[in-house]
Amino acid sequence: MTDVRVRDIFTRGLFEGEVRFSEPMSRHTSLRIGGPADVFAVPENVRSLAYLSNALREESVQFFALGSGTNVLVRDGGIDGAVVCMSAFRHIERRAEDSDAVTLSVGTGTLLQRLVLFSRDNGYAGIEGLAGIPGTVGGAICGNAGSFGYEMKDVLVSVDVMRPGGEIERVPAERLSFGYRTSSLARNDLVVSAEVRLLKGRPEDVAGRIEQFLGEKRSRQPIWEASAGCVFRNPAGRSAGRLIEEAGCKGLRIGDVVVSTLHANFFINVGGATAADFIALMREVAARVKETHGVLLEPEIRIVGRDDGDE
Numbered sequence: 001m002t003d004v005r006v007r008d009i010f011t012r013g014l015f016e017g018e019v020r021f022s023e024p025m026s027r028h029t030s031l032r033i034g035g036p037a038d039v040f041a042v043p044e045n046v047r048s049l050a051y052l053s054n055a056l057r058e059e060s061v062q063f064f065a066l067g068s069g070t071n072v073l074v075r076d077g078g079i080d081g082a083v084v085c086m087s088a089f090r091h092i093e094r095r096a097e098d099s100d101a102v103t104l105s106v107g108t109g110t111l112l113q114r115l116v117l118f119s120r121d122n123g124y125a126g127i128e129g130l131a132g133i134p135g136t137v138g139g140a141i142c143g144n145a146g147s148f149g150y151e152m153k154d155v156l157v158s159v160d161v162m163r164p165g166g167e168i169e170r171v172p173a174e175r176l177s178f179g180y181r182t183s184s185l186a187r188n189d190l191v192v193s194a195e196v197r198l199l200k201g202r203p204e205d206v207a208g209r210i211e212q213f214l215g216e217k218r219s220r221q222p223i224w225e226a227s228a229g230c231v232f233r234n235p236a237g238r239s240a241g242r243l244i245e246e247a248g249c250k251g252l253r254i255g256d257v258v259v260s261t262l263h264a265n266f267f268i269n270v271g272g273a274t275a276a277d278f279i280a281l282m283r284e285v286a287a288r289v290k291e292t293h294g295v296l297l298e299p300e301i302r303i304v305g306r307d308d309g310d311e
Contacts, residue, residue: 006039006082009055017044017088025074025305028066028085030134031228031269033278034074035305039063039082046192049084050166053190056082057164064187064304067109067136071143071229075275075305085109086138089192092118101199103157108138108191112145115196120210123203126155127196131210132217134229141194142185144178148213153178157195159185168192181233181300222260226269231282232297240297241265247288254281276308 010019019041025034039061043049056063062081066072089107092115096103102124106115116131118124129150133140140152141159156173163169177184185191217223232240244250244264252259255277260266267281286297 003059003061005059006056006061009052009059010041014048014051015041015043015055016048018042022078023083025069025079025083028083029069029072029074029228030226031069031073031273031278032226033076033269033273033275035076035078035275035308037074037079037081037083040085041082042085042087044088046162046168049162049190049192052082052084053162053164054166062188065138065190067139068111068134070135070139071300072302072304073228073275073278075279075303076308077306079305084190086136086190086192089138090114091193095195099200101197103195103197106137106194106196108136108141108159108194110137111135112137112140116210119198120207121203123201123206124198125201125206125209126150126198127152128206128209129213131213132221132223134223137194138191141176141191142183142189143181144183146181147217151178153183155196155198157197159191159195160193161185162190162192187302187304221263222266222268225260225266227260227266228301230265230300231267232265232286233300235295235297238295239265240300243289243293243295243297244285247285247292249285249288252281252285254284257281259285275303275305279303 022036023040024036026032043052063084066083066085086109089109091107093105095105112135129148133145145152158170158172160168160170234240241264249259250261250264256271256273257277258268258270260268289297
């Protein structure tokens with residue numbers, strides 16, 4: 001039950017946006033799995049985001065930012081505190097331009113594929129390999145999304161992060177400690193917008209590369225299924241999907257979660273899967289890979305929330 005003080009945050013007439021209490025996170029994740037969040041809030045603007053973050057901190061309510069719910073598994077017990085959904089922050093604006101490149105300001109709630117299509121239509125090069133990756137720009141930055149030799153860090157100039165007190169700090173990309181599918185951004189960092197720099201090219205060339213990469217992904221990944229993308233990180237110099245396949249795990253099923261027969265590093269919700277099923281399958285797959293190859297797989301997917309029955 002959400003504390004009365006927390007509910008009062010949304011009755012003072014200072015928050016603009018949508019709020020729901022005990023909201024099932026299965027409605028907001030690409031896996032369609034997840035117990036209820038105590039609070040699910042969608043601020044409409046920066047002012048409301050500042051008010052909300054300050055009010056939650058004053059009441060000592062933990063929170064984390066959510067984009068479109070990809071690459072995340074919410075446990076069956078749901079989420080203590082608040083989920084702050086950044087979906088209203090979705091602009092794409094040209095900020096600077098020269099003969100060779102353009103700098104864009106992009107709201108972090110913008111779907112990554114909308115940015116890819118914008119680059120295609122305008123002949124802006126640099127993110128073609130991100131075609132087909134689900135989620136938002138904010139999520140792509142936090143997890144340094146990448147594919148086919150392209151990574152988000154390669155085009156990022158800076159991010160605007162809301163700090164305690166509501167002020168916006170512009171953080172240069174070089175301070176974000178990017179690594180393989182990681183950055184130094186934390187779950188409660190409210191990244192409002194980002195600046196990305198793309199090179200000018202011919203629209204037909206950019207479009208051709210995007211279509212090529214999309215074609216390859218469609219043939220190799222179950223991008224139309226209910227998944228969270230790749231479950232495990234690729235070990236150095238190895239493919240997690242190949243290791244899982246060689247360990248005989250394709251088609252392995254626990255409950256309603258199945259290891260994809262197309263790409264073994266994708267786990268699919270084929271019905272009413274639970275987070276407990278998903279985690280059990282992760283453990284079984286990791287154990288088989290360890291036994292077969294002597295390699296310990298590390299999760300790429302973020303697991304958040306409380307176990308079912310936790311107080």
